Every structure is written in structure tokens, then in C-alpha cells.
Amino acid sequence: MTIVKVKWNQSKCPTPFACKKCLQICPQAVFRVDCVKTERFKETDPNEPNVYVIIPFYVSECVACNKCVEVCPNGALKIKIKEPTPAPEATAKA
């Protein structure tokens, strides 16, 4: 089975809630944006760095179309595809 990994680099995307381009373009709705810092009775500022994070939550749904990588203005996303290793018998016959 082919395994797809989606990597998000926080240092290149400190304010994801102010951008959200990857969330909007992904045809599989792989991403989720979560708030990691909340203060009672205070609205969270989407422009404050490192308050929101991108989580490739439904990574098993990723079809490796690369649209998120192409749309990201900061190069904060990477898609890695790991092909399955052929079974020993298949290699011997080839």
C-alpha cells in the first residue's frame, strides 16, 4: 500500500488562520486548523504567531495531488510518497 505523508513546517507558517489557502484548495479536506493558545474572555488574534496550527488530520484521504504545496505562499508544506516494497518473491521473478 502506498503511504502518503503530509508535513507542515510551523516556522514557515506562523499564522495559518490568517491564510488557510491549503485548507481551501484541498479536494480531500485533509487539513484542520487548531487553536493551541486560548485565554478566557479574550478573542484569539489570527495574526498572532504560533497560536494556530495546521494539522494534516485526514492524511489517509490524501491523493497526493500537490495542490496544497503549489498554493502555499511560504513553502510550508511537503508531500512524501512511500511506495510499497515489493515482496521478496516478486523481486526474484522480475
Ligand code: SF4
Ligand atoms: S496533496 Fe492534495 S489531497 Fe493531499 S493534502 Fe495536499 S491538496 Fe490535499
Ligand code: SF4
Ligand atoms: S497555505 Fe501554507 S502558509 Fe497558508 S495556511 Fe497553509 S501551510 Fe500555512
